[in-house]
Amino acid sequence: MKHAIYQMDIVAGNPKANRLRVEDWVKETVKKEQPDIIVLPEMWTTAYTLSELEKYADVNGEPTTSFLKELAKTYQINIIGGSVANKREGKIYNTSLVFDRGGNLVYGYDKMHLVPMLNEPSYLTGGREKVCVFELDGIKMGLIICYDLRFPELARSLALQGAQILYVVAEWPTARKEHWKALQIARAIENQFFVVSSNRIGSYDGEDFAGKSMVTDPWGNCLHMAGETEEETIIASLSLEMVPKIRKDVPIFTSRVPELY
Ligand SMILES: NC(=O)CCC(=O)C(=O)O
Numbered sequence: 001m002k003h004a005i006y007q008m009d010i011v012a013g014n015p016k017a018n019r020l021r022v023e024d025w026v027k028e029t030v031k032k033e034q035p036d037i038i039v040l041p042e043m044w045t046t047a048y049t050l051s052e053l054e055k056y057a058d059v060n061g062e063p064t065t066s067f068l069k070e071l072a073k074t075y076q077i078n079i080i081g082g083s084v085a086n087k088r089e090g091k092i093y094n095t096s097l098v099f100d101r102g103g104n105l106v107y108g109y110d111k112m113h114l115v116p117m118l119n120e121p122s123y124l125t126g127g128r129e130k131v132c133v134f135e136l137d138g139i140k141m142g143l144i145i146c147y148d149l150r151f152p153e154l155a156r157s158l159a160l161q162g163a164q165i166l167y168v169v170a171e172w173p174t175a176r177k178e179h180w181k182a183l184q185i186a187r188a189i190e191n192q193f194f195v196v197s198s199n200r201i202g203s204y205d206g207e208d209f210a211g212k213s214m215v216t217d218p219w220g221n222c223l224h225m226a227g228e229t230e231e232e233t234i235i236a237s238l239s240l241e242m243v244p245k246i247r248k249d250v251p252i253f254t255s256r257v258p259e260l261y
Pocket residue numbers: 042115117118145146147148150170171172173176179
């Protein structure tokens with residue numbers, strides 16, 4: 001399954017400009033690489049303009065849903081749509097949307113762990129739906145948003161539900177870049193699945209973002225890592241047969257005794 005991961009800079013508070021950038025990137029990348037699936041970062045329409053989200057947030061998932069749906073259908077690609085600020089019933093969520101090649105919305109997720117270090121709890125509402133896996137091209141996958149990466153129980157739940165790939169869409173700051181790398185490798189090793197991430201670069205309101213979008217295999221090898229400061233596209237084909245092989249060779253899922261812990 002060929003992935004194209006967009007490590008992008010984000011124009012703060014300008015959803016229209018960011019949609020144009022994504023549209024151009026998809027057009028160019030599909031022409032050059034014919035990926036099966038594309039991956040975008042967290043809050044890619046607005047950046048962390050939290051105090052202004054009343055103005056910039058989507059309303060009931062629009063216009064992002066129509067925009068990504070159209071891209072998926074036009075280019076017949078699966079889309080892990082990063083996340084966007086999304087207003088529903090007077091509350092703003094940090095919402096991820098996933099589309100298949102036919103433009104069908106196959107999964108939606110509201111970020112459940114809001115990050116205190118970036119002041120999210122003052123502006124956003126955390127999702128309270130139980131997480132689940134979704135399927136694209138017949139492969140089970142899970143998706144988490146940035147700070148969620150620090151909660152191993154969440155990734156484990158998705159692995160137990162059969163995920164072979166975990167996507168992490170992020171705006172992870174440079175200040176904690178060592179955690180970013182180590183946590184992805186840890187989640188990959190302990191759950192024996194691929195971890196694929198898209199992080200932004202650039203700065204907003206005094207915070208620098210780390211880039212270093214990554215692809216880690218189920219053995220914990222980092223197969224790809226982007227740089228820290230430039231927009232980049234990672235192209236990665238995943239050998240999914242590694243997942244059952246490693247789960248057979250190091251059978252942690254049959255060795256677990258969850259009733260004891
Ligand atoms: N956007 C985020 O969730 C940032 C998470 C973060 O800064 C951290 O976990 O550290």
